[in-house]
Amino acid sequence: MKIIPMILIGCGGVGRQVLHHIVSCRPLHAKQGVHLRVIGVCDSRSLVAASDVLTTELNDKILLEICHVKLGGGSLSNLSNFGEIKLFFNTEAITKVIDIATLLGKATGLACVDCSASSDTVNLLKQVVDLGCCTVLANKKPLTSTIEDYNKLITHPRRIRHESTVGAGLPVIVSLTRMLSSGDPVHHIIGSLSGTLGYIMSEVEEGKPLSQVVKVAKSLGYTEPDPRDDLSGMDVARKALILARLLGQQINLGDIKVESLFPKEMGPDVMPVDDFLDSGVLSLDNDIQERVTKASSRGNVLRYACVVECSSSRCEVGLQEFPRDSPLGRLKGSDNVLVVYSRCYNERPLVLQGAGAGNDTTAAGVLADILDLQDLF
């Protein structure tokens, strides 16, 4: 039986789902000859660790209890009296993770799985990379930190996986990595990589005012609590940066041309979210509708797209027109799509399309990534 010791960082929606998948897939993984041995779980302030990380693990009962506590909005510290576990808080938690990584990194191996949405994990991840550990990320922030941080994280390209950072579980990273490693040079990629903006633009295309669509999307839970986090395009820019760096561009987030769907004077620093939703967004309706109509008169539709060109190092995200009968033009609802042009996919591109959001799909991508590391253990 191949054993993969792992620490999970972040147990919000995706992290919880990863734990659920690990527990429910035990029989499947046993059949595959693999055991995922969870020895620690962190939330933003605490670490729950197995009492002896070399010989014990967080059993399924504890993992499900962690899910239960986190689902209820609780903290891992609520677990203090639960079974054979040890709790560590704040900086002590980080120190303990480093201790574990030092102990296991070069011995049994260790996978650090970052399912948080925090920009604070990058320093920890850089250290565990140095200690010989593998990393799996659903968290985009560490990979969109400075280029120096990025290059450090990918020091050993075979020890890092991050499929779920772009397009949830869609096989985007694995496909590009295969093309690159086989010497099929990627020329450029075009993607619609935000389920939220995909949904918004396909609703606006049907004639609904942007303001109304944004409110409905928010009420359905499709947007972040402050929808400007989606409308700013910064989430798409981070995905574009991850893809551009994968394709070899040594650039930073600031180098990407990003089109925001609202002007600076409506930004989160200037205008409260309620004001934005009550009045700000209304003033954007006409402009967007005009652009949609203009595109339509040319047989096109408007999409919030990400474009990475390898020859020119162009990397930008924003509204673009696409022919109605193209992979991006045909997109409906919250589906994501990535279109890849390379030497092999030249006249007719490689197209990857499907659900690009959802905790279940994202967590499945994380799990596939962990299992794909098994030959290193």
Place this chain on the structure above:
Amino acid sequence: MKIIPMILIGCGGVGRQVLHHIVSCRPLHAKQGVHLRVIGVCDSRSLVAASDVLTTELNDKILLEICHVKLGGGSLSNLSNFGEIKLFFNTEAITKVIDIATLLGKATGLACVDCSASSDTVNLLKQVVDLGCCTVLANKKPLTSTIEDYNKLITHPRRIRHESTVGAGLPVIVSLTRMLSSGDPVHHIIGSLSGTLGYIMSEVEEGKPLSQVVKVAKSLGYTEPDPRDDLSGMDVARKALILARLLGQQINLGDIKVESLFPKEMGPDVMPVDDFLDSGVLSLDNDIQERVTKASSRGNVLRYACVVECSSSRCEVGLQEFPRDSPLGRLKGSDNVLVVYSRCYNERPLVLQGAGAGNDTTAAGVLADILDLQDLF
């Protein structure tokens, strides 16, 4: 530097292209810390091997000379006076491959890469699997032999790769494998997996007679020398079988319902190929055109599809109607497409589309497979 010793079986179009890619990607692979060490190349009758497989290899000059000789229609035996190599013929060649696999299999490791189109390699491959070697296949025949042979070949699922057996370089196998391993159960898949039949059906859809389309396709080199090898659907059936087995169905080729586009009395055993092209195929024009028209009247188009359903163990290939505005309905030219429904990709499926044929693309898939085995070396 990670070294992957490998033997290439089959140096027709795909095999030659693999050798070319290996030579031209040397700088890229060096940067990745990998060296593909080719120690033997087989054609149908001969093996060219390095003089000492433990310490020497077929250098780039020899590999390119092999490509040159094979491109000219020659045999590997023509190489006898070329550099530090040894030649083996017929059964001696097979014995030598086994000897090499015995020597290297459990020591340095060895990848046996089957780019032939032969059904005779399966016994050799089963033996090298037993000897601890990895296998990479572009050849569909071994994987579509009996279920016993198949199960033997996949004894160690991590040591076998066969992306290029279905959809050339399209990330079909890797995507399905990731879904299965992460516990996202695949419900059913629908694919258009023959570039040749894809081309033929989209031409027929435009009103051209089947007989004419087949002749043009043959003259363009899109079909096999005897186009009935494509029109029989057996090539698609083999791909369907590979996918069905990957999804867990313990079935054989004979269990698949296959629709042939010509009747038995026009089969290769009964009718010479020239008679088929001169007269036989003409008699099929009306029937196909009627079906196309009937489909069109319902807003549908006719495609030669492969369907695998996991719940019912249904596996069939043949002509089917699809809505014009569906992934298969939209397909143009020789593109392949695979549509996957699973728990995660439920209402909106995962769609993988792109060039599904061509030696360059197929060889790139083989190379990516070999490199993906590197952690086992």
